[in-house]
Amino acid sequence: MGYKQIGENLSFADLAVAKSLEHNRSLKMMEKINDVVEWDNIEAVLNEHYEVGRSKEGADAFPPLLLMKCMLLQKWFHIPSDPELENQINDRISFKKFLSLSLDRPSPDHSTFSRFRKRISKEALLELNNVVLQEFSKKGLVINEGIAVDARLVKSASKPLSNNELEKLREKRGTPEGKLDKNGKPLKFYRDSESNWTVKNDKPHYGLKEHASVDVDNGFILAATLTPASESDSVYLPYLTIASCQTKAPVGKVHADKGYYGKPNSSFLHLNGIKDGIMRKDLINAKLTEIEIKRNKKISKKRYIVEQYFGLSHLHDGAYRARFTTILKNLWDTMCRQMAFNIRRGTKLIPA
Numbered sequence: 001m002g003y004k005q006i007g008e009n010l011s012f013a014d015l016a017v018a019k020s021l022e023h024n025r026s027l028k029m030m031e032k033i034n035d036v037v038e039w040d041n042i043e044a045v046l047n048e049h050y051e052v053g054r055s056k057e058g059a060d061a062f063p064p065l066l067l068m069k070c071m072l073l074q075k076w077f078h079i080p081s082d083p084e085l086e087n088q089i090n091d092r093i094s095f096k097k098f099l100s101l102s103l104d105r106p107s108p109d110h111s112t113f114s115r116f117r118k119r120i121s122k123e124a125l126l127e128l129n130n131v132v133l134q135e136f137s138k139k140g141l142v143i144n145e146g147i148a149v150d151a152r153l154v155k156s157a158s159k160p161l162s163n164n165e166l167e168k169l170r171e172k173r174g175t176p177e178g179k180l181d182k183n184g185k186p187l188k189f190y191r192d193s194e195s196n197w198t199v200k201n202d203k204p205h206y207g208l209k210e211h212a213s214v215d216v217d218n219g220f221i222l223a224a225t226l227t228p229a230s231e232s233d234s235v236y237l238p239y240l241t242i243a244s245c246q247t248k249a250p251v252g253k254v255h256a257d258k259g260y261y262g263k264p265n266s267s268f269l270h271l272n273g274i275k276d277g278i279m280r281k282d283l284i285n286a287k288l289t290e291i292e293i294k295r296n297k298k299i300s301k302k303r304y305i306v307e308q309y310f311g312l313s314h315l316h317d318g319a320y321r322a323r324f325t326t327i328l329k330n331l332w333d334t335m336c337r338q339m340a341f342n343i344r345r346g347t348k349l350i351p352a
Contacts, residue, residue, distance in 0.1 A: 006066055006100050026077075027094035029347075034098075036139075036347050039065060041131050049124035062108050066099055067116040068128075070108065073098065075340035078316050082110035117332055125335040132339060133220060133246040136346045146216040146277070147244045148255040148303040151233040152310045153205050154226070154330075155321040158192035160206035169193045192325040198229040205229055208322055210334060213240040214306040216255060219345055221309060221338040222246055226331045234260045238268045253277045255303040258296075277302065313337060 046064040070085060073095055079085045089095045089107035096103055137143045161169065170193050172178035181187050195207045209231055212224040223243035225236065237260050244251055253275035256265075260278050269276045279296045282288055288296070313319035317337055322330045 006063060024094050026092070027097055030094060030098040033343060033347050036350050037132070037343055038135050041135065042068065042128060045124065045127050045131055046120070049121060049127075050119060052119060062112060064116070064120070066101075067108065067113065068120075069099055070113060071116070071336050072340045072343065075317060075337050076344065078318075080318070082113045085113060086110040117329065120332075122328070122331060122335065125332065125339065129335065129339050129342065130246055132342050132346070133222070136220070136342075136350065137247045139346075139350050141220075141346065141349055142215075142217045143220060143247050144215055144222055144244050144249065144251050146253040146255065146302065147213045147222060147241065147251055148216050148306040149211075149213045149237055149240050149260065150257065150303065150306040150310070151209050151211045151236070152314075152320075153198070153200060153229055154208040154210050154319065155205075156192045156195035156207040157322040157325050157330075158195070160197075163197065166193065166196065190325050192322070194228060194327045195322075196228040196230050208327065208330065209233070210310075210319070211236040211240060212306060212309065213244045214309050215244075216302045216305050218349055219305050219309065220342050224334050224338050226327050226334060228327075234262060234265060237265045241268075241272075241274065250274075255299050257300075257303065279303075309341070313341070 043063075043065040046068060050064040052061045052064075070089065073079070073089070074082075074085045077088070079088055086107045086109060089099065089101070093103065096105075101107070133143050169191065173190075173193055179187055198205050198209075207229050209227050209229045210224060211227065211233065213222045214220065215222055223240045225239065225243075227236075237254065237256060241251055241254055251274055254269055255277035256279065258279045258281035261281050265278060266276055269278075277299050279299050280288055280292045310319075319334075319337065323333050324330050
């Protein structure tokens with residue numbers, strides 16, 4: 001067993017459509033991505049973490065780089081499901097060209113995409129995102145000099161349950177019987193038991209919370225994580241700050257809204273020599289001064305960049321709702337979106 005040989009031979013169909021591809025805008029976008037991204041470095045990371053294809057027995061597997069590119073196409077072109085991704089790859093010439101698949105070769109089966117997600121770990125995706133940002137840094141873009149931190153609510157992929165029902169489901173899930181279906185076979189689909197309830201703007205919400213940090217200069221997503229919705233925003237500022245160190249340069253300043261204000265976060269920033277860009281809020285015994293109000297307005301002009309990312313991914317990627325029923329799977333999806341978003345952003349900023 002090894003990897004399928006991809007992109008070595010052109011079919012007659014490839015030659016027949018070559019002329020028409022000169023005016024294909026999707027393909028032009030992907031060609032620009034190829035000019036900016038060092039795919040060899042990404043492939044090296046994938047090969048370190050991907051065990052499939054190393055055995056001498058069995059059928060040849062699809063290379064992990066091709067499958068990772070499929071995941072990125074799903075994000076760039078807002079494709080809602082794996083079966084539809086398979087269909088689009090078979091249908092679109094530009095996708096085949098980007099993946100180096102000749103026109104007479106079919107797309108990987110949609111189940112292959114699902115298995116690929118299970119085989120590529122969160123640690124591998126962290127490393128992949130770091131490789132992408134390191135490359136952009138070498139090309140002259142400033143990364144993580146200043147960051148903006150915020151959080152947003154994400155609806156659960158399952159219908160809401162009461163707290164009592166959630167507790168019973170979690171207890172059942174922890175037993176051997178709770179992992180089997182009515183026929184005694186392992187459950188293929190799990191109901192979401194990791195989401196929970198919170199209240200925002202006097203409205204109840206059932207689901208998760210995405211915490212993210214974004215570079216304020218170029219808008220790259222530097223770090224992201226998911227938690228149950230009831231988790232506090234403010235306690236994740238130290239984690240996001242540390243996880244944002246994508247280059248050798250230290251984080252210079254952290255921008256955040258009033259919800260992050262407090263002694264723990266201010267002390268963390270001070271002890272690490274990071275400038276405090278957290279907006280101030282009125283206290284019971286002290287109202288904001290004119291200087292603090294002006295300071296808040298200046299900070300808001302910087303921290304809007306993280307809200308811009310939330311807005312774009314909400315509009316184009318359906319990020320307001322979880323795709324899967326576990327935090328781990330949804331975190332994979334979030335980090336894949338992070339990588340796709342950063343590559344597109346870098347492509348726009350770096351001259352080809």
